Amino acid sequence: MLALSFSLCRKELAVGQVSITVNGAEHILELEPRELLVYVLRERLGLTGTNVGCDTSSCGACTVLLDGESVKSCTLLGVQVDGHEITTIEGLATNGTMHPVQEAFHEQHGLQCGYCTPGFIMAAVSLLDETPNPSEEEIRHALEGNLCRCTGYQNIVRAVQAAAGVEV
Amino acid sequence: MATITELEVGRVVGAPLDRKEDAALLTGQAKFVDDMSLPGMVWMAVVRSPYAHARIAMVNVDGALAHRGVIAAFSGDELADEWQASLPCAWLPTEDTAQPNHRPLAVDEARYVGDGVAVVIAESRSEARDAAELVQIDYDPLPTVIDAEKALEDGSPLVHEEFGTNRCYTWNLATGEVDEEFAKADVTVKERYRQQRLIPNAIEPRGVIVQPFPATGELTMWSSTQVPHIARVTLSMVTGVPEAKLRVVAPAVGGGFGSKLNVYAEEALALVLARRLGRPIKWIEQRSEGYQSTTHGRDQIQEIELAATSEGKIRAVRAKLTVNFGAYLQLVTAGTPLLGAWLYSGAYDVAAYDFECTGVFTNTTPTDAYRGAGRPEATYAIERAVDALARKLGKDPLEIRRLNFLREFPATIASGLTVDSGDYDAHLDAALEILDHDDIRRQQSERRERGDTKQVGIGFSTYLEMCGLAPSRVLGAIRYGAGGWDAATIRFLPTGTVQVLIGTSPHGQSHVTTFSQIVAERLGIPYDDVEVLHGDTAVAPLGMDTYGSRSLTVGGVAAYHAAERIIDKARKIAAHQLEVGEDELEYENGTFSGNGNSLTTKELALQAWTAHNLPDGMEPGLEASFVYDPPNFSWPSGTHIAVVEVDTETGDVDLIRYVAVDDVGSVINPRVVEGQIHGGVAQGIAQALWEEAVYDEDGNLVTGSMMNYMVPSAAELPSYELGRTETPSPTNPLGVKGVGETGTIASTAAVMNAVVDALVPFGVTDLDMPATPERVWRALEEART
Numbered sequence: 001m002l003a004l005s006f007s008l009c010r011k012e013l014a015v016g017q018v019s020i021t022v023n024g025a026e027h028i029l030e031l032e033p034r035e036l037l038v039y040v041l042r043e044r045l046g047l048t049g050t051n052v053g054c055d056t057s058s059c060g061a062c063t064v065l066l067d068g069e070s071v072k073s074c075t076l077l078g079v080q081v082d083g084h085e086i087t088t089i090e091g092l093a094t095n096g097t098m099h100p101v102q103e104a105f106h107e108q109h110g111l112q113c114g115y116c117t118p119g120f121i122m123a124a125v126s127l128l129d130e131t132p133n134p135s136e137e138e139i140r141h142a143l144e145g146n147l148c149r150c151t152g153y154q155n156i157v158r159a160v161q162a163a164a165g166v167e168v
Numbered sequence: 169m170a171t172i173t174e175l176e177v178g179r180v181v182g183a184p185l186d187r188k189e190d191a192a193l194l195t196g197q198a199k200f201v202d203d204m205s206l207p208g209m210v211w212m213a214v215v216r217s218p219y220a221h222a223r224i225a226m227v228n229v230d231g232a233l234a235h236r237g238v239i240a241a242f243s244g245d246e247l248a249d250e251w252q253a254s255l256p257c258a259w260l261p262t263e264d265t266a267q268p269n270h271r272p273l274a275v276d277e278a279r280y281v282g283d284g285v286a287v288v289i290a291e292s293r294s295e296a297r298d299a300a301e302l303v304q305i306d307y308d309p310l311p312t313v314i315d316a317e318k319a320l321e322d323g324s325p326l327v328h329e330e331f332g333t334n335r336c337y338t339w340n341l342a343t344g345e346v347d348e349e350f351a352k353a354d355v356t357v358k359e360r361y362r363q364q365r366l367i368p369n370a371i372e373p374r375g376v377i378v379q380p381f382p383a384t385g386e387l388t389m390w391s392s393t394q395v396p397h398i399a400r401v402t403l404s405m406v407t408g409v410p411e412a413k414l415r416v417v418a419p420a421v422g423g424g425f426g427s428k429l430n431v432y433a434e435e436a437l438a439l440v441l442a443r444r445l446g447r448p449i450k451w452i453e454q455r456s457e458g459y460q461s462t463t464h465g466r467d468q469i470q471e472i473e474l475a476a477t478s479e480g481k482i483r484a485v486r487a488k489l490t491v492n493f494g495a496y497l498q499l500v501t502a503g504t505p506l507l508g509a510w511l512y513s514g515a516y517d518v519a520a521y522d523f524e525c526t527g528v529f530t531n532t533t534p535t536d537a538y539r540g541a542g543r544p545e546a547t548y549a550i551e552r553a554v555d556a557l558a559r560k561l562g563k564d565p566l567e568i569r570r571l572n573f574l575r576e577f578p579a580t581i582a583s584g585l586t587v588d589s590g591d592y593d594a595h596l597d598a599a600l601e602i603l604d605h606d607d608i609r610r611q612q613s614e615r616r617e618r619g620d621t622k623q624v625g626i627g628f629s630t631y632l633e634m635c636g637l638a639p640s641r642v643l644g645a646i647r648y649g650a651g652g653w654d655a656a657t658i659r660f661l662p663t664g665t666v667q668v669l670i671g672t673s674p675h676g677q678s679h680v681t682t683f684s685q686i687v688a689e690r691l692g693i694p695y696d697d698v699e700v701l702h703g704d705t706a707v708a709p710l711g712m713d714t715y716g717s718r719s720l721t722v723g724g725v726a727a728y729h730a731a732e733r734i735i736d737k738a739r740k741i742a743a744h745q746l747e748v749g750e751d752e753l754e755y756e757n758g759t760f761s762g763n764g765n766s767l768t769t770k771e772l773a774l775q776a777w778t779a780h781n782l783p784d785g786m787e788p789g790l791e792a793s794f795v796y797d798p799p800n801f802s803w804p805s806g807t808h809i810a811v812v813e814v815d816t817e818t819g820d821v822d823l824i825r826y827v828a829v830d831d832v833g834s835v836i837n838p839r840v841v842e843g844q845i846h847g848g849v850a851q852g853i854a855q856a857l858w859e860e861a862v863y864d865e866d867g868n869l870v871t872g873s874m875m876n877y878m879v880p881s882a883a884e885l886p887s888y889e890l891g892r893t894e895t896p897s898p899t900n901p902l903g904v905k906g907v908g909e910t911g912t913i914a915s916t917a918a919v920m921n922a923v924v925d926a927l928v929p930f931g932v933t934d935l936d937m938p939a940t941p942e943r944v945w946r947a948l949e950e951a952r953t
Contacts, residue, residue: 034294042202042203047196048196048199048200048202048203049195049196049197050196051200051202051371051372051422052202052373053371053372053373053422053455054373054455054456054873054874055454055455055456055873056455056456056873056874056875058455058873058874058875058879059371059455059874059879061371088196089194089195089196090195090196092195093195098194098195102194102195105190105194106186106187106190106191106194107186109187109839109840109842109843111190111193111194112423112676112677112678112843112844112847113193113370113371113372113420113421113422113423113675113676114189114190114192114193114194114198114420114422114676115200115370115371115372115420115422115423116371116422117193117194118196121194136887139882140881140882140883140885141882141883143881143882143883144881144882144883145881146881146882147369147371147874147879147881148371148882149368149369149370149371149423149425149847149851149879150371150423150676150843150847151843151846151847151850152846152847152848152849152850152851152885152888152911153846153850153881153882153885154846154885154887154888155842155843155846156882157882157887
C-alpha cells in the first residue's frame, strides 16, 4: 500500500534521468527536479565528505568542482549538472597520495574541527588553478564565500600560500 | 615543522607535531552525525512556533499524517507523559532561582519564535519537512517582551505567568569596604556597556540519531554534542531511560563554541520517539532553524564603576549585570554570566569588590555559554572602564594598567579567588615590542594633526581569565550541579601499542594529538603508537566533557597521572624481574635500568599480559585510570593590542594590526595553541565589529540566517601577530593553563578600545558594539552637532 502510493507520487514529480561523472565515475541517476546536487552526492552516491553548513549558500562547506571550477553544491540542482563532471573531496587524492592543497592544510594546521575543510580545499584548488600565484589579499578575497569558525583563517591562508609554493 | 621522525622518543611534549586528526577530515572520511544512516532509519522534523509568545489553542496533526511517507506526528500534549523531568538546567545559582518546566515540546504556551510545538516522523528528510508544514496549529498571540531591562519593569508581559515576575534570580558577591572606597575616592568612573546577543555558528549544524534496541531496552544516541557524558546522565533523567541502557556517542563534531554544551529538546524527542516507534530516528538541524533553536550567547547590560586615587590606583570595582536569559534555562544559562563574576577587577590589584547579576526571562531563544562564557563580558567591562579612567585622569592607559597589575603570585584577587601564576609586565612588554608602540603612536599623532579622514586607534586588553572547570568543591559551593573532575584510562596492549580513553570530548581542539604527546612522552613510546579514544560513553564511561578550556588542564592532567600509575606498576614488574629494589631502578624514556639490565615499558606490557612472572599478588595487565579533580582553576593572562583605522567620513573600521601575547602556562603543542588563539581572536573581533543577533519588538529574529548575521570571512580579518610568555601553573604537574577561550576573552575589548581611541579627538567615547560603519558614523555625527 505504502509502496504503491510512493510510486504514484514519484510519477507526479516528473523524475528526470541524468548522467553525472563524479570523481571520474559516470552515474546514471533518476532525480526529482528539486534534489540539490549536495544531497545527490551525499545521499544518492554516499559521498558524505561534502558537508552542508547552511541553507542560504553562505558558508561554502558544500563547495565542489564543476568541470574543474568551484561551485556551491547546495546552490545547484542535481538535474542541472546533467552531462557534467563533478569532483568532490573524495576524488582529490590520487593513488592514496593527498593533493598538494590537502597536504598544505595538514602541514599549516589549516583545520581544527574540519567540517568546513572539504569546502575550503575545493575552493582553494579552484583558486590555484585559475591564479597559481595569488597574493594574500587575493587568497582572502577568493575564499570569501567559505566560512570557518575555528581557525580565524590565518592558517588557511598560509596553507593556500604554501600550496602555491610561497615560503610561509 | 618538526616531523615525528626527527623527534626523539620521550621528547614530544612541546613539539609542534602534525595533527593525528587531520587525515580523515582532509579526505572526507570523517563521520559527522549527518554522514551516518542506519537500516530502517526515519527522519524527524520539528514544527516551531512563529510567535514569540502565544497560547496554543489547538494542534491538529492529521494533515501531516496523511502526507506520503509519514509514520507519526505528535503535539506537545500527546508527548507530555513521556517526560520524567524538565530539560536539564545544571546550574541554579540561588535557592530562589526560578526554574521553568522546560518540556521538549511546548504544551499550552509557546514562549519564543522557534519553540517546538509538534513533531513529525517520516521515511525521508524531505517528507518529514514537507509534512511538518501540514500540521495545523491555532495560536492566540500574547504580549511579548524581548528586552531584559523592560522585562523587569512593572506591568511587563510575563514569560512565565507562574513566577509573577520575569526575574530569574539576583546573585551577589561582595568583599572589602566598597562604599567607603567610593566615598573617599579621588576619582570615580561609571560606565554602561551593552553585550549584544551573538549566535555561535559552529559550522556543523546540530544533529542526532537514535538507534533503539527494543528487545533489551537499550538506546544508542549519536549527537553533535560537546557533552556526551552529561547528555547521558541528564537525558536519562528526562526520558526515564535507565542510564545503564543509554549509550551516547559524539562522533566527529564540527565545532561547538558552547552551543553544543547543552542538552536539547531534539535529543530528548529523538530518544523517546525511537523508543516509542522502535525505529532509528534522525534529525538534522537546518541553519536558519538553528538560529532559533540553538542557544545564543552574551546579551547583557553591564554597569561598571571604578573608584581610584588621583594617580590612577584602582581601589574598588562595582559591577552590575542585567542578563537576558531568553525564554527558558538551558543547561548552564543561569550560571554563564557568573563565570565572569570573579573577574570584573581584571588583572588588577583591587581592595574592594561588589558584583551583582540579575537574570531575566524574555520571549527569545535561550542564551547560554558562548566561547569564553562570562569572562569575555567581564574583560570587556573592566578593560573599557580602565581606559575610561585613564581618559578621566589624562593618563596613558598603559600607565594605569602597570600601576594596578597583580605582581605577587599566587595572588588573591578582590573577589576572593587565588591566581596561580603570572607575569603581566612580561606579556605587555613583549606585545609592545611586536607592535612597535612608539612608531604607531607617532603615526596616530601625525594623522590627528593633519586632520586625516582615516584616523588611527590603538586599543589594549591586558586580560586575566579563569578556566579549566575546575575544583568540584568550588563548583558545588556556587551551586553548579556537577563536578569539575575528569578521567583518563591508559591501556597498554600486549603488542606494545597504547589506548588512551579520555573523558573529554573534542570538536576541533586536537585532543587526540595533544593527549598522545603527553602519554607518549611519559611512557617513552612512539607518538604513533598511542591511540586516543573519546566521545563514547561505552568506551570511556567516566568524563565531564569539553567546555570552559578544561580539557587539557583537567583531562590532560588526568592522562598524565594515569601514565604515572602505569610507570609505577611497570617499575614493580621490572624490579621483580631484574631482581633489584624499586629504588635502584632508573626510569628514562620508557626504559627501566638497574643491576646492569634493562626493560622497556613495551616489554613490561607483554610481561604483564602473559602474567608468567609477576610479583606475588599483582593483577595481570598494564592498565591504569586516574580521575583528576584540580585544586584550583587555571589563570591564563596576556596582552592583546588592536590597531584600527577609522574612516571618519563613512564610519568604516578597518582592523589593520592585531598583536596577541598570551601566557597559557606550559605548552604541549605550540601549533595547536596558536590555532586556538587565532580562532578565539577572530570570534572576539567579530563581536566588536560585526556580529549581532537582532529581534524586532514582536520577537522575530531579524538576523534569521547567515544572509544577515555577519559571520566574518577571511576577507574581513587580518593576520594576527602572536607572541607567548610562559609562567607554568604550579597547581598541576604539566604546568598547563587553558587556551581555548583566551582569544575571545581578550580581543573584543582590545578592538573596541582601539575604535574609541581613534574617536576620542572627536568627542566620541560612548560606543556600543558592534562598531559597524552606521553606528560609528552616527556617533561621529552626534558628536559634531
